[in-house]
Amino acid sequence: MSLLLKVENLDFKYQDTDVLKGINLEVNAGDFVGILGPNGCGKTTLLNNINQWLKPHRGSIYLKNINIRKLKPKILAKHIATVPQDTSIEMSFTVEQVVLMGRNPYLVNFEAEKERDFAIAEESMKYMDIWHLKEKPVRELSGGEKQRVLIARALAQEPELLLLDEPTSHLDINYQWELLGFLKKLCLNRGITIIAVMHDINLASMFCDKIILLKDHKIFKMGPLIDVINEKNIKEVFNMDVHVCFQEYTGRPVIVFLGRKENINIPRPFNTLHVICGGGEGEKLLHYLKKRGYEVSVGVLNKGDTDWLTAKMLGFDVIEEVPFSPISDEKIEENTKYVKKSEAVLLADVPFGYGNLKNLVCLKNILHQKKIFVMEERAIESRDYTNGMASQIYRDIRDRAVVLHSFDELKSFL
Structure with a gap:
């Protein structure tokens, strides 16, 4: 597999607070990479440095050996698309209008969409199974439908790299599996590389091929799924006792959380x-x-x-x-x-x-x-x-x- 993304010695701070420290990673074309770690360890911030929504304090990010700082935003948007965690769309856009926004990198100011733009938007909506909703206002959709609209908009950018920040948050378990299934097919059928911040370790284990495990704002462990998801690493990063077993047919690890002992006998300050x-x-x-x-x-x-x-x-x-x-x-x-x-x-x-x-x-x-x-x-x-x-x-x-x-x-x- 060819190298698509490389991050070298990346540091990032919010004011004087270190959020990312010494991040080095490589992602190959077609990888499905999950980012896991405790709250506040820098998962979302890492995505937002890769897409240049945030500027690193130190270090470099390369896309196909090109430093992305040298790319204008519209050029970068043709290669990297992002689906943020917040799915709120307050205005009364239709599904088709939102998906067509993904064609903006290919248009000059005030230029109307052409036949090709509508065709790509249609293909993206059909791929995400929302073509039948194209004329419906987005604010009337369910949470799962909204998420698919935002992914379709990202696909309309025709990216090589798709970044997603907790794409399954606020979704019922059936929608979580359905959505991750769509994403997995993007990797397998279209060769799109995906990096997704994940909240659920077992969902990441079922769909991701590689894992980046963050702790204390650094990469604790990174590599193939089977090398990263184990009892020792989960205990070290999440301070949770777990048992790891493996699916019979896929060989993928499944986490059983055993919890941890709490000192619950000390007096409460409130009732x-x-x-x-x-x-x-x-x-x-x-x-x-x-x-x-x-x-x-x-x-x-x-x-x-x-x-x-x-x-x-x-x-x-x-x-x-x-x-x-x-x-x-x-x-x-x-x-x-x-x-x-x-x-x-x-x-x-x-x-x-x-x-x-x-x-x-x-x-x-x-x-x-x-x-x-x-x-x-x-x-x-x-x-x-x-x-x-x-x-x-x-x-x-x-x-x-x-x-x-x-x-x-x-x-x-x-």
């Missing part, structure tokens, strides 16, 4: 807690709080969200919104009542878009009334998809909160 989370960022926190015996309420979460499922399973009170919809004023009012009843509030390390921004506003409105704990494993700038609105509100909250930079630090307080 009641309200947790603001979402997208799986609160899953570990909620399990821990259950073990500690806290009375927990959670919200506002969309039905079907990973944290919604966890909270319901654990028997917590959940303020729930309909799937894939922005938080309504009615639900925020209900959420506020739970916040006021609690003795303290815990804000997880959540990405914020316009859909869940009201959770932050709700928290800001009770700043002087409650003890607030903020989990900050990643800089807010790296998870703000609201053009800075979330960052501004978050900083006001942060200034009056107890800031916790890791799960171990949280356990020393709660």
Whole structure:
């Protein structure tokens, strides 16, 4: 296989905080590479350095031996396409209009799409099985359908390299497998190289050929799936005891999580807690709080969200919104009542878009009334998809909160 991407001695910082340190990696054409690691280790930041959305402080990135800093954005967009984690599309574009946006690198300013552009957009929609939705407004689609639209838009760029940031987040398990199946076929049938940040180790194991395992902002281990996914590496990186077995027909590793022992006998500082989370960022926190015996309420979460499922399973009170919809004023009012009843509030390390921004506003409105704990494993700038609105509100909250930079630090307080 020919070398497509090479990263040499890459460092990146947010202000004075190291996010990536000494990153060296090589990816061959046609690889399906999964990036795994704890929250805040730099997974998304690595993608955004590769696509030049962020500029590294040191180091070089080469695409087919060409330093990508020498490529103009429109030229780079013909080679690298990105599907970000945030799938919100606020305006009333149709599916076809969104997919046609992928043809922008091939058009000069104000140039109309040509017959070839429409043909490529059609091919991309048919490949992702959304051709029948072409005239439907994107805001009326389900989360799984929206994700396929964004991938179709990326395919319309005709890229050699496709970058995806947690493409299966907020999707039910059947949609997760379906979507990853589409991506796997892109590698096998079209030779498109894929690098995807993954949240679920077992999903990565089922579909990826190679794994990049990040820890402490560095590459801990990188290589073929079978060399990276093992009990020792998972324990070292995620601090979790696991058992690794192998599928009979594929030989791919399957992780069985055994958990870890927690000191749950120390006195609790509070009895009641309200947790603001979402997208799986609160899953570990909620399990821990259950073990500690806290009375927990959670919200506002969309039905079907990973944290919604966890909270319901654990028997917590959940303020729930309909799937894939922005938080309504009615639900925020209900959420506020739970916040006021609690003795303290815990804000997880959540990405914020316009859909869940009201959770932050709700928290800001009770700043002087409650003890607030903020989990900050990643800089807010790296998870703000609201053009800075979330960052501004978050900083006001942060200034009056107890800031916790890791799960171990949280356990020393709660």
